[in-house]
Amino acid sequence: MQLTRRAEYAIRTMLDIASNLDDQPLMSKEIAARQDIPLNFLIQIVPELRSAGLIHTVRGSGGGIYLTKKPSEISLRYIVEAIEGPIALNQCLIGDASCERQPRCPIHEVWALAQRQMLAVLEATTLAGLVDQSQSGKKAGKTSAAADVASKINNEVELEV
Amino acid sequence: MQLTRRAEYAIRTMLDIASNLDDQPLMSKEIAARQDIPLNFLIQIVPELRSAGLIHTVRGSGGGIYLTKKPSEISLRYIVEAIEGPIALNQCLIGDASCERQPRCPIHEVWALAQRQMLAVLEATTLAGLVDQSQSGKKAGKTSAAADVASKINNEVELEV
C-alpha cells in the first residue's frame, strides 16, 4: 500500500529537472547529490524514465538528462506509473481484470471509487504546479500545490495548515 | 501500493460474518470454504482480527466467531488497518513522521490529500452498507455500496454501470 523508493526518487528527479532553468542537461550525479538519492540506484532508475518517454538522455561527456515534455504535461500519476506500472489498490483493479469469485463482488466498486479519488489527485498534480509552488515560496505563503489540486477536483477538502 | 491477500481475506471474513443472520458463531472452516480462503491461512488471520477487537472467538467444540460491534460501526478502513497497520501512501505519511529532507517538501501535501481522499471512501464504507447491498440484490438493481458512499462523501463522482 506504499510508494516504493524507486518511484519516490523518480518524482524527486523529475521535479529536480523541471526546476532547472538552464537549457543544458542535468547529470545524474548532480541530481543524486541534490536529492539525496544513492547515485548507483538513480542510475538504474533513469533508463526506466527514459523508456517511459519522460526524459531524453544524452550520452558522453557533457551529456545529461532533460525532459521530453512540458512540466505542465507531466502528472505525478504518470511518473509513478512509469516506474511501478499501473496503480491499483487491489489485484482485481489492474487493467480490466475483474473479481474471479463473483460477477460483481460488493466490495469491488468501493475500491474502484477509492482508487479513482486517489488517482484524481495524482493526475491533477503536475510538475509545473509543484515547481511554481516551491519557487513562489515565501511570496504567497499558504498556497500549496495540494490546495491548487484540491480546488481543481470538485471537493471541498479543508486543508489544515 | 496494493492490498495484501491477508487484508482482502480479512474483509471477506468480516463480511461473511456480518451476513450471517443466525446468532450462533461461525466456524473458520465454513468461512474459509464459502469465501475461498485457504483454511490454514485464515486460521492465522483470525487471531489478528481478534486482538484488534473486531471479533470475539469462542474456543472448543461448538465454538466459532462473531462480531464484537454492529456491522454499521465497522468500516473497511478499520478492517484493513487491523491487519496491515496504518494505511499510508508514502513512508512520510505514517503517523506524524514528516519528510526528513525538507521541513515541507512540495509533494507531501499532495500525497496527504490523495490519501485523505482514499481514506474517506474506506471510512464511509461499513459492513452494514455492504451487506444491505448484496442482500437487497436484484430489488434496487442499481444501488451499489459505492454509490452510497459516493453520495456520503460530498463529491459528485459519476459511476459508470
Place this chain on the structure above:
DNA sequence: CTAAACTTAAGTAAATTGGTAAACTTTATG
C-alpha cells in the same frame, strides 16, 4: 585518446508475501 557521461547486466542482503504444518489448549457432549 581519454575522461566524462550514460548503459547494461549481475548480484545481493533483508524484508514481505502467501502459505503450510504441527503441537497445544479449551470446551461441549456422550
Place this chain on the structure above:
DNA sequence: CATAAAGTTTACCAATTTACTTAAGTTTAG
C-alpha cells in the same frame, strides 16, 4: 472423564520484491 471439535501458538518455508551495489561496457566532447 474421554474424546472430538474448535480456536491458539509457534515455527517454518519458498518465491518475490525492495533497495541497493558492483562491474564491465559504450558513447562522445575536447
